[in-house]
Amino acid sequence: MQQHNMRKPWLLILILFGSLLPLGVASGDSEDPTFTLTGQVYTSEGEPAGSTYVRVDTMESVLSVDGSYSFPGIVPGEHTVRAYFMNDGHTVAYRNIFIEQDTTLDWYEGHNWITVAAVNNTGQALSQEESYTVTLAETAETQDLDDGRTEFGPYRTGDYYTISTHLDGGESNQLTTHLKLEPGSATAPHVNHVVFQEGKNSVFGFVTDAAGNPAPEVIVSGGDVESTTNPDGFYLLNGLSIGQDVELEFIQSGHSIAPNVSVSIDYGSLWVNQTTTTTLELPGNATFLNSVMSVPMGPVELEWTKGLYTDYVELYVNEISQSNIIYRGSSSSFEYTPSESGTSEFFLVAYNVNGTNPHPGSVLVLFLPTQSEEGSWTTGMSWNYSLVHTPEYRSNRTLTAIGTEEIVDAFDRSQSTYLLRITDDRYEDGETAFRWVSSETYLPVKTYWSDAPESSGYYQEGSLGWNFTSNGSDAGLFDGQLSTRLHFNRTNIIGVPGHPNGYDDTHNSVSVQHGVSVTTPAGVFNCTYISIEDDEDGVLSWELWFNSTVQNYVKIIDRLPGSHSDTVVHELTDYSRPNVPTFLTEAVVQSSPTFELQWSEFSNIKGYQLLENGVEVYRGTSTEFEVRNRGDGTYQYQINAITELDYVLMGAVLEIQVDFAPPVPVLTSSASFLSTSETALFSWEYEYEVDHYSLTVQSPDGTTREVYNGSSSFAEVDELEPGLHRFRLTASVNDKLSEPSSSVFVTVETDSSSNNDGFMPYLSALSVMFVLLSAILLIEMGRAKE
Template sequence: MRSGLLLVPIILLSLLSPVCNSEDSDEQTFTLSGNIFTSDGHPANSTSIKVDSMQSSWSSNGAYSFEGVTPGEHTVRAYFMNDGHTVVYRQILIEEDTNLDWYEGRNWITFDVFNGGSVISDSPMNTVKLVETSESISTQSGKGEFGPYQIGEYYTIRAYYGDIDHSTQFIHFKMDPGSSSNPGPNDFDFNHGQNSRYGFLTDVNGSPIEGASVSAGSSIALTNSDGFFLIQNLEVGTSQNVSVSHWGSQLLDPFNIEISDGPGWLNLTTEIKKNLPEYANFSTQIITMPLEKVTIEWTVGGYTDYSSLYLGGELAYRGDKTTFTFEPEQSGNYQFTIESTNSNGSKTNPQGLQVIILPNQSNSDLWSPGMSWNYSLTSTPEFYQNKTYTAIGSERIPDAFGNVRESYLLRVSDEDYEEGEKAFRWIDSESLMTIHTFWADAPSSSSYYQEGFLGWNFTDSTGNPTNPLHYHGGGELYLHFNRTNIIGVPGHPNGYDDTTNSVKVTHEVEITTAAGTFKTTHLEITDNKDGIVSWQMWYNETVRNWVKIIDQLPGSHSDKVVHEMTSFEVPITPQFLTENGQRFTDDDIQIDWAHFPGAERYQLLENGLLVHAGVENQISLGSRDDGEYTYQIVAEMQSGQIIHSEEIVIEVFFVLDAPNFLMETHSTINEENARLSWSAVEGDVTYTVYVMPEDSPSFSMLVNEHENITIKLEPGINRIRVKATLENGKTSDFSDSIFITFEEPEPGDNLPYNSALLTTTLLFLAAASPIGRRDDW
């Protein structure tokens, strides 16, 4: 009876064979990764990489990794948020895991080569050359690329059809960074049998003509600021009619050209000489005033028949006068532009005039939250910085002498600050002198900090306290200055200064900085002990701050620091205190904004939808999915007016904390079942327990609880880790490992499980199966 004998191994195999699970594989995806550099080759700061419309990925320590890219052609964008706020767009074909390094200020040349509408066949005789560098490559499936190369430079690429007829096709172009509306600016198509025409359009003086239309047949191109144009894919062997016009006027008589292969230069010069008017210029670039009449003045340039003044694009005045009285009806930020006109055309000065009409406020509110001032800092020995000081509130604090002062709180921003690096200043609300400073390094770099406590006691000749900004007496003032700098660096001594000084105050002193020309109150503070001018300061009422400071007692490693204002902003709309571009690592976030004078209540819009309405100026928002969120404040004024803030964009990238085992790191047991417990993770969580035995394959199990979890161990040392996964798919890192050693009991008490099972099975089969003569033999 063979059937009985065959049944034994079948049953044994069914009992002893492992159960195998198979899963359907998902669509194949790839990873785009690499390094990101600044223009000078150093690792870039936080940079956003985005593929098509997928969620952007942020770099870390100059490196990035973008997962889940499907096979095919894609648009990739790099946004150098902390290195110039520039973007670079390019096209890319993804067919495998791809490494791509980015450089701020550089982009790639990408191209496709076709023959008769189909991709050209791969051949070492079909090449594309970058003329300026003499690089030459053969296409792969009709595709190729060069770079990255400097944005703003001109390059020439040549296609050589050596496997067809040895003809050539040229393209000359200016490298462009690209944009969301033009994501492939340097992506070109070569077509065998076609060629380009390109060149520069200038006037008789050699000056470029921008914005002119150059057409060849049905193809049209506009000249850029250099007067350059490029017309592509004109049929070789055809005759094309070329015309050139500007604002509807013909600059050249139409003419014909023959299209042939080879270089395609077509430089053009117009003989028409036109004297366009010269720019009119505003007498100032910024006016800040309360709600009252404003006189706007300008000077007229040469060859001008009349001037046109525009307010927000609408004509406000046209004629030959050089002044205009503006009567605003409400506070706000008003933009004026000035245009000059003669019979040959018009020119609008790109430098406009900004008129800031402030909301009504008390005289004590010299600064309000949201005001900001930008400064360039030059230190001796040479060191350069750019800082922004933004008012975010007010506070009563003691100065270095113990006098309680009303102060404005400023947040300090620096383009070179790392993520997490923070700095603040407290400014005396009357004298605008700094009375407290604080700086803390990025946690990823160090735990260093610096804190300063300052005191400025200004008195007149009779010893009475005096505000130097309002002093109009004839004599000098006196200053007792005190400063203690706490340097939170191990081994570094603290700093201390205590000086008596003479102060010379001069009003109506004109000074020019990068922010403009200002009438100022000038303070010259001289140390009475050594006669050195410790500080020079220039204060302007319009910007409500110092426009320049020369500090020869900076209390740092520098001998001198010069602060020069480059620009400023006085808000006339609600202002966020939450920073634009801020990244939250928790899915519960808080959005803060400054009180806006005259507002009765606020609305907060998230991606255009209302998420808060009330009198509060902060809100906590929970359970935000990873991604970018756009916020805007709507202030409802007492007058019924509605005022919208500028938008800010923040990013949520929730980092789920890993569980922690609530048990010893190393332990030993004498039975195969072990009980595990770990700290709970908030939310709807599934835990993955990963067990790595010493001499057996690793395995994992999924559980929903975090206490008294029973797992079965293999003999020897078992390494165990656990991670958490939320319902939305967010996964933590694995926990720290624990090690449990399972020591088997001494042999003799019980047979091992598999041996006992096998013996029982064989006995059962032997008893159940008849033994007979093998008649089939």
């Protein structure tokens, strides 16, 4: 026991020593530190910007919607950072940045930075033993190099700037460069990054034609360095060694268009302008008519316009390479047939005998599958039918898929169904109808219809069951195991006073034929033809023609419609699978300031963008959004799709009118009977913040007066005269008055006719006499037993 106790101090010392070890020693190597880039995003005028994406390298973008952003998880080192102003000009800015701590960076639309680095003659970072400065001539700014780096800006893009420094000693040893500040791009993110190196300088200038116009797309070379003039005719050659003599050449499409110029590389500002002696007409830009398209899977017509001096164009898919060329010629269109659904990008390059324009046009095409996965429906799909009833009645009807739901059919079986909204050109305002159809047979499992409120308010709800069998076993219509028998059951609950409900229960023979052609106003279709014959009377109750491309029945003859008609013929007139995101919410007047918007699913995209009056209010993957607290007025919404390449595919537009009608409050009372000496207590609940409530009472003499006006959720009313009193409550919200509540009646009785607590009923003299006589009778009966 003593030896065991001796070990305890040593064990405690070891534990304490271990706790004092550095974390790296105690638990191995720690993870690399990461830092956060934060800041604001502004419009070019300095106001907080709308939706803006900020991205570092290839990491996932972060979205700023309120003018601020935070980008965590950045490892130390040099990075490329980008800001994409979605709602402010759709512009972008790329820049170089070195992260070694949490950093703040504010962006302005249409602006960018000049970033500067300096190295010694071997390309290594400069020694920190000496201080170096960099000057921006146009603003007279001077910055000290910190670890060989500094920056200027942000400044408006499109302007030219001169940057200089002294790395080689005295003031006369000045290194100078000149550049045009650019937004940058994914392929040229460091276009505004300047690197000064000891012993090297730059040559720059403008190339113009004889008339003084800029000469773009001219290759200017000197030694091993070359540059292509921009649309202003400007070129810049960096990294030329001091003391070197170089011969500047000016080449366009393989032809020399200006005399060579000999330049001795020295310190200072080395401007070399040149005028061309030969003018080559290069082809103008070839431009697609669209920048983003979404089309059903199948051939698509790509169309473009050609610029001046174009002999022919080359069309490429996904990248500009000889293996990806799909067309060469002088046409202005080309029909392309994809091999699979998904996103493809097309590039167009123009050529003539002098060369090509190096800025190809592009278009992004989203090829949608003609059918969704496993042939299922997606929200937003719709089918238009013409309906002819016998006796004669015609209408045009649209069925729109708006969701899915599990439904129990008339045989008490759970069925996966698609929910369809039905609209009809014969419907009145407020008349609504829905249908739930089986996801396997596309036949209705449940139906619902309600009349317009101003008409009757009647409704009809149907529950149906389709039990298809073959040789006694369950079978389907389209799964290869074709049905031969059908047990059909339908119950229609008809919400009309005095009208009996409808009921059908039939046993039928089923015949299925493939490859049957049928013509409807929508075209000629190759169909699966299904005929269902009643075993009892031999009538063809249903004839149905199903087409797999339409993914629905293109024609139905229904001789058991369950309505006042003998026969209803449905013929397809049109159908659509949305090529752009489509709203499922209808354009109705919203009586509430808070409402929900829903839109169709869309395949092969990154997410959705919802705009309200042109301003983004939602971005994400959901297909619904709750709009809250909107004042009266008209709001225009647009739902767009965001592709994987951050292209915006414009979608449908929906106009919603908000006309707020305060809901009717619910009034309750603490008692229905009171004495004149008691106080009536009323209370209520309400979902909105009110301006005030108004409680009124109609007295027994018929006069009405206000007994409370305020914002409380209860009120006490006293000094009520005997008789029946009618109380009602209204609510005022945003200067709008609700309809009065349901009436609450309170009977007030005099104290002499009430007991002390005010709740026991009045006992008449006759009742008292009856009680006394009963008591006497009971006493006498007891005596008789004795």
